[in-house]
Amino acid sequence: AAAEKGGFPSFMEKEINEQPMAVEQTLMGRTDPEGNLVLDELKIDESVLRAVDKIVVVACGTAAYAGQVARYAIEHWCRIPTEVELAHEFRYRDPIVDERTLVVALSQSGETMDTLMAVRHAQEQGAKVVAICNTNGSTIPREADAALYTHAGPEIAVASTKAFLAQITAAYLLGLYLAQLRGNKYKDEIAGILAELEAMPAKIQAVIDTQDQVKSLAQQMKDAASVLFLGRHVGYPVALEGALKLKEIAYIHAEGFAAGELKHGPIALIEEGQPVFVIVPSPRGRDSLHAKVVSNIQEIRARGAVTIVIAEEGDEAVADYANHVFRVPQAPTLLQPLLATVPLQIFACELATAKGYDVDQPRNLAKSVTVE
Ligand code: G6P
Numbered sequence: 001a002a003a004e005k006g007g008f009p010s011f012m013e014k015e016i017n018e019q020p021m022a023v024e025q026t027l028m029g030r031t032d033p034e035g036n037l038v039l040d041e042l043k044i045d046e047s048v049l050r051a052v053d054k055i056v057v058v059a060c061g062t063a064a065y066a067g068q069v070a071r072y073a074i075e076h077w078c079r080i081p082t083e084v085e086l087a088h089e090f091r092y093r094d095p096i097v098d099e100r101t102l103v104v105a106l107s108q109s110g111e112t113m114d115t116l117m118a119v120r121h122a123q124e125q126g127a128k129v130v131a132i133c134n135t136n137g138s139t140i141p142r143e144a145d146a147a148l149y150t151h152a153g154p155e156i157a158v159a160s161t162k163a164f165l166a167q168i169t170a171a172y173l174l175g176l177y178l179a180q181l182r183g184n185k186y187k188d189e190i191a192g193i194l195a196e197l198e199a200m201p202a203k204i205q206a207v208i209d210t211q212d213q214v215k216s217l218a219q220q221m222k223d224a225a226s227v228l229f230l231g232r233h234v235g236y237p238v239a240l241e242g243a244l245k246l247k248e249i250a251y252i253h254a255e256g257f258a259a260g261e262l263k264h265g266p267i268a269l270i271e272e273g274q275p276v277f278v279i280v281p282s283p284r285g286r287d288s289l290h291a292k293v294v295s296n297i298q299e300i301r302a303r304g305a306v307t308i309v310i311a312e313e314g315d316e317a318v319a320d321y322a323n324h325v326f327r328v329p330q331a332p333t334l335l336q337p338l339l340a341t342v343p344l345q346i347f348a349c350e351l352a353t354a355k356g357y358d359v360d361q362p363r364n365l366a367k368s369v370t371v372e
């Protein structure tokens with residue numbers, strides 16, 4: 001088993017370290033020499049894809065957070081209204097789905113029963129389903145109308161890491177492909193975003209290379225009773241994923257919040273010594289979100305929180321209010337989750353290890369849940 005872990009103490013740590021490769025392999029072979037996206041696997045008539053007027057992403061767990069990231073990207077690039085729904089909630093609300101709806105089922109294993117049932121329900125209503133999946137020939141991609149595989153390689157640890165980054169990558173490709181096909185207003189951005197995507201594996205590696213700093217903080221925080229995570233825009237699902245990782249493997253109470261929601265409730269939780277991770281959007285992004293999140297950091301710091309900030313290299317505005325700063329390379333806002341998630345995974349993995357837990361086989365959880 002030691003050999004299978006490639007010298008790492010756990011599969012989870014190995015898989016975190018494989019993320020540059022997982023993203024690179026998911027991008028590979030999907031562009032032609034002119035730089036156009038070619039998704040031959042997407043065996044749904046182009047006329048059908050052009051007519052899509054709504055996208056619904058269905059998934060569970062970590063995959064559902066990948067879906068939330070996908071929504072921001074797909075809506076921005078394609079201008080198609082996109083919803084994300086937990087697969088087990090989807091069919092029970094009598095969702096409005098028809099022939100012009102494209103359902104995207106995200107699943108690492110391709111065997112999650114809740115997601116499979118959502119796929120079947122969507123198909124019964126006439127929708128086409130694209131599966132984004134990491135396991136060749138599994139049930140969800142077989143039943144879907146088309147499958148876009150992530151090429152992360154087998155993921156053994158129960159808590160998903162490299163599959164998550166690969167799911168996000170594949171969802172970006174799907175969004176860019178639909179934008180390309182439909183020739184809409186963000187078409188000009190496609191080539192630029194593709195080039196930025198190609199640069200992500202090296203940037204992910206740069207984040208991994210700072211892991212000692214994250215690990216030493218995890219060691220220091222090993223007795224924390226609760227950890228909060230704040231993020232905004234695509235940083236919000238990153239915050240949710242950071243919290244989920246801590247719950248899953250370190251058994252610590254953890255919650256992710258949309259940073260804008262802080263003043264509507266969660267700020268009441270802040271007291272002296274409360275650790276709070278904050279995922280800071282790029283200062284180069286639109287909409288002054290950066291300034292708003294920096295002021296959130298100020299607010300919680302003033303109330304005694306220990307602030308752990310994930311910010312871009314060169315973002316000096318965060319320095320005054322951060323107890324700890326982890327830097328990620330600069331990237332377009334929509335792609336930042338591929339970087340900002342990584343320190344949170346390393347933190348959870350190291351903290352759980354420091355507590356003496358088996359990070360690969362957390363209690364009560366299964367890698368793939370094949371019952372409803
Ligand atoms: C289980 C796993 C999670 C995973 C979820 C969805 O609950 O413990 O780590 O995110 O299933 O799995 P899927 O294979 O559909 O991506």
